[in-house]
Amino acid sequence: MSIPARRVETFGTTIFTEINNLAQQYNALNLGQGKPDFDAPGDVVGEMVKALQAGKYNQYAPGPGTPSLRKAVADHAARFYNLDIDPARGVIVTAGATEGVLSAVLGLVDPGDEVIVIEPFYDSYVPDIIMANARPVYVPLHPPTWTLDPDELRAAFSPRTRALLLNTPHNPSGRVFSREELTFIAELCIEHDVTVISDEVYEHLLFGSAQHIPIATLPGMFERTVTVSSSGKSFNATGWKVGWVYGHPDLLEGVARAHQFVTFAVHHPAQEAVAYALGLPDSYYQEFQAMYQAKLALLTDALDSSGLQYRVPEGTYFVMVNYARVFEGTPLEFTHHLIKEIGVACIPPESFYSQEHVAIVQGYARLSFCKNDDTLRQVKERLVKLQR
Template sequence: MSRSAHRVETFGTTIFTEINALAQEHQALNLGQGKPDFDTPPAILAVFAQALQAGNLNQYAPGPGTVSLRQAVADHAARFYQLSIDPARGVIVTSGATEGIFAAILGLVDPGDEVIVIEPFYDSYVPNILMANATPVFVPLHPPTWTFDPAELRAAFSSRTRLLILNTPHNPTGRVFSPQELSLIADLCQEHDVIVLADEVYEHLTFGQTRYTPIATLPGMFERTITVSSAGKVFSATGWKIGWVYGPPDLVDAAGRAHQFITFAVHHPTQEAVAYALNQPDSFYQEFKAMYERKLDLLSAALEGTGLQYQRPEGTYFIMADFSALSNQTPMEFTRHLISKIGVACIPPETFYSAQHAHIGAKYVRFSFCKHDETLLQVKERLSQLQR
């Protein structure tokens, strides 16, 4: 009888597909998946249109990425983090950060290795680890401050640990790990000879006085850090699926060996537009942060007085909200209630945890605020029904 391969037997439909369908069915305001409901800046779209019509960019791009985009990624790392990246050997362009993460795991992790995963986690991490026949080892962040226990982190390391996945600013909690937390992670990785896979797709989304520090900039960490980011968040272009991996050539080469047999190359004209976008002036990045500060304020105002409790995020465009004062339901049950009765969609974080730690997020749901201001004002009206 036909059946699926064992490696995918435990993989169900992603929660994002399920929630998007429910939101559409009930015509709910969708604060679930982290995709903006507004478009990419016009100047960047204009460069994309020009590249599309140039007549010489509609065939395969170079497998590692176009020269212009790899140079732009290296220039960006130098400009913001004072990192010296070789654009020819230290950068590959991937089909979004998700493919970059998968390529890095396949290229760096052997069967039987252990990979440390901080919970709650982006939902591709664990399936990627399992498809590499490796073992995830989980370290939870503890609410409401979403910090890890140093003893639990130390205990996660063993002689089999090969990789630690670090996502900061952190999806879904909005934490930006402090220099002290990063130093502890760095010390443990150096002590145990562990590589860090740094997922920094929200690198430009921090609030107030919070600053993002790449772990690759810490002493002794550049040579053991492979960094993944993308154009999707900062340029409101999640549909373009342009990401990149950068770091020391030996680690990037490992990811590249896998990448060439996953997608080989990614969309050629879009790479030219993203190369232009990365070179935007400082004012672009400042205005981007200011826009999201305003949207954060709007969603915070929508949550006030509803009974939903939350910690103001330090970064990303997500808020984790505790609904325990309102309901004894599971996160999925409460999410269905919000969608069908209140008309607002969110994401239950149950699939962002291992079975042993799922109880930690058992009274939380995640809202995204990468939406039009008008949408967030409508959300406030609808959420006000929770206390009626």
């Protein structure tokens, strides 16, 4: 009898699928998966329609991406971060950031290498490392401030360390890594000759005085960093699955070699629309942040009357809450309780930690506020029941 390959034997159904199904079954307001319940900007959608109807974008796109989108990605990096990216040799368009991270791992990490993973982590990171026959080495962020222990990070480096997976702004904690933190990470990576795979999909989701600093902009880091981002978060278009990886051409060559055999090419008309979107004026990004600032205020207002403790995020559209005052049990048990008895769905973060560190996240759950305002107001009405 045929059986699954050993490389996938530890991969179960993602927690997102499980919670989405449960939320639908109990008609819960779904603050679980980071999937907006409102549409992409109308003019961006219009560009997709025009591309579909133009008669020249419905066949395979060039494998590395369309010239227009690769140039738009390079122009965006120059505009916001003063980075000089070669659009022809320094940008690869991928099927979302998830594929971008996979292709980066497959193209830059050898079997037996070690990859440092900062916990809590996006759920695809570790399977990517396992499929590359490499070994994840875990370094946790510590609540309630979600910060690294410098000694723990330093101890994670070894002669076998090939790469470090970084995510800032950070999902699910909402942290935006400071220049001091990034400098410390960079110094260790330079000392140990380690490549950084930097997931920056929430680069435009910032609050208050938080500033996103790409680690590629730090001294000595451009030549050892590949940066991953996507259109899904910045343009409310998660269903388009258009992402990109950029960096030094020598590193991008490895990503490109893997990418061509993972998806080869990405949806052609969507690339034209995203190229347009990346060129939107500063006012779009300002209004985007203001919209999410208002949504964050609605959720924190709901949390203030719920008994749940939280730290206001510096970025992303997630809030980590501590439920210890209102519920005894594991995060998964709390999630089931919140869905079935309160009518609100969240994500238990146990699956974002290794078994050796999962105790750190006991008492926590993740809520997403990329939802319409009416939904977030209804959340307040339901969460107040936690106090009863």
